[in-house]
Amino acid sequence: MPSFQTSPGTRDILPPQAGRWRALNAVFAGVVESAGFECVIPPMFEDLGVFLRLGDATDVVTKEMYDFEDKGGRRVALRPEHTAGICRSFAQHRPTTPWKVWYSGSNFRYEKAQAGRYRQFDQVGIEVLGSTDALLDVEVISLGWRFFQELGMSSVLLMVNSLGDLADRERYIDALRAYFVTHSESLSAESRATLERNPLRVLDSKRPQDKSVIAGAPTINDFLSDEAREHFSLVCRGLDQLSIPYAVNTGLVRGLDYYQRTVFEFVSTALDSAQTAVGGGGRYDGLVEDLGGPATPGVGFAMGVDRTLLACDAEGVFLAGDAPLDAFIIDVTDGFAALRIADRLRAAGFRVDRAFDGRSMKAQMKVADRSGAQVAIIIGSDEAAAHSCTLRDLGTSEQRLVLEADLVENLSALVGSRTPRRTTS
RNA sequence: GUGGGCGUAGCUCAGUUGGUUAGAGCGCCAGGUUGUGGUCCUGGAGGUCGGGGGUUCGAGACCCCUCGUUCACCCCA
Structure with missing residues (x-):
């Protein structure tokens, strides 16, 4: 046994697998650059405060942050995702809008590793800042769809939902809480604990015991404002125009608090592990403002590189290796x-x-x-x-x-x- | 953070109710073929059996601890 090996939740990406990672990045860059996106490379660590905006009820913030004090006494954290840093970057540099950027890099979350989940994990993704256009949501989703298509994957399903505007969402959460409280004796102990922190997350429960209660829960649909409803309708119509198959999933809530209106997720049916989401994203219209910038709408997604490649393995596609020698x-x-x-x-x-x-x-x-x-x-x-x-x-x-x-x-x-x-x- | 499975050669794994110098396949190296790969044959190198402690005349095997890994929960990409 060697003196040292990789830390828990991290691993060496060796050849030929490393060549595949680069090839995947190249496919992604090709797809999004065809739509005018430009590469951005934010720092791997930032002031902890940047990431606290992801939501104080989320696990990402409360228990998974890789944070530490540096030698200058600053409280910093390794990024758990890219979106917050890119919004901070936008607020700091004020580029002209719409700002269409893509990225590729590692994120860090202090979690226990399992299939398709690591402490250091790579994502590729895009963000667009400065537009509320629902057809932009469609463009973003369609680029994600095209990415999976170009990899040769056929196991990917698209799920979409709307979380409404902030006020809609709050009214919905209240109604949801009231509903779950009256049915709390039927819920699992875990879900009752989740209910205390964030009623939306109860919808994500995979425990069989919770199924029937969740099935009877109020859906966000009934709480959408006219504007949010129209926005979502445009998104769906746009997807229809592009013939991109999707399913509206009113239980889709996503893990970060900053999402508003459109949310979506790509799941692979080829993966039989617990983690089947290969990517996801949505609209986050208040985030830049939260970080001290001008009120600026935003929409984007992130795809998990590890899980995407796992799904490719399961499908037997995108088996790219390094170019051979002449x-x-x-x-x-x-x-x-x-x-x-x-x-x-x-x-x-x-x-x-x-x-x-x-x-x-x-x-x-x-x-x-x-x-x-x-x-x-x-x-x-x-x-x-x-x-x-x-x-x-x-x-x-x-x-x-x-x-x-x-x-x-x-x-x-x-x-x-x-x-x-x-x-x- | 919680729970289950698993740690034997570089890799995949055997190893009987505890009993001599711990094995195989693949890979690697060398030779057969002193100028020629992919097939074949022969040989070789490579292991403090994850680590520590304990039980025993004797532990790879049994017990405890620990580390790692894996799967699941929580949660998420």
Whole structure:
């Protein structure tokens, strides 16, 4: 057992899995940049106060925050999500609206790890600040949908709901509390405790005992203002226009307090663990103001990278790996030819690796084979004497002798031409 | 934070009611093939059996503690 290993809830993303993460990020960036979103990179930690706006009744704030005092006596916290930091950033820099940004990075929550849930977890997401347009909600949702489509997933379901405006929501919470209180003897002990803190969360209970009580609970529908109802109706009509399938789920409440009006969640039916939500988001019109900025509406989503890849595994899709090598150089002389040729071919734009430690030709050939390279470039004493090398196609096993001076041309013929890398000389 | 399962080689796992030097497959290294990979054959390296304590003549196995991991709850991506 080594002296050190990863801390609980964290892990090393090793190749080839790490290559898949980068590929997923690339797919995401491609989707959202096609809609005019630009990348933003906020800090990983912020003043604790930024995150306290997520809601003092939420677990994210009350027990999962990775907070600490730094050497200057500041109370800071590792971000548990990106949205609050991005709203703080907006309030600080006041960019022109609508501000359409995307991000990719780690978040931190002090929870006990389980399938699809880690203390350090990655999300990709988008936020739009400065517009109340319901069709913007649709655009945001549609980009999330397209992301899963481009990964090749077919197990993703979209659930939408409206939490109404602040006043609607408060009236609803009151009604919900009153209802649950009168039925509290039928509720589980856990749900009774939840009821004290946040009646909305009781709707999320997965305990069978609570099912019937929840089924009879008042729904948010009856409490929506005319404006909120119209907004939600536009969202649904927009999704219809794009032929994006969805289900209205009046029990969908989301875990953070800042949501208003539209909320949505993407769940994967391919996941059989307890965590099936691969992403979610909604509208948060009061958050920027809460953080001391101008009253600014906002809408966005975050997708869990880990869970999305788990769902891809379960579906057997998006099995992207790292790009293979073009060539592997085998030098059984003094190694200088490999050194020289590798440098030249890389400058010419090829992906090239080689062996070290003066191993036997057989050993180097095995490494070349495992590397996935298409071509082996072999330099033995005969080739070295003739300023040449043997090009062996590892797929067909055909090989021929070429002059070192003609190497780029001959390799191009086998693996295709490449664009030379930029040099300063 | 609470509860259950599991910790034996790099990986996946065997290991009988406690009984000699702890095994297999895959992977890795070397050789067969002194200039050629993917197949095959042979050999080799690699383990304080998660850690600590206890029971016993004797513990990988049994007991306690601890750490880690995993699944679930809480909650969430």
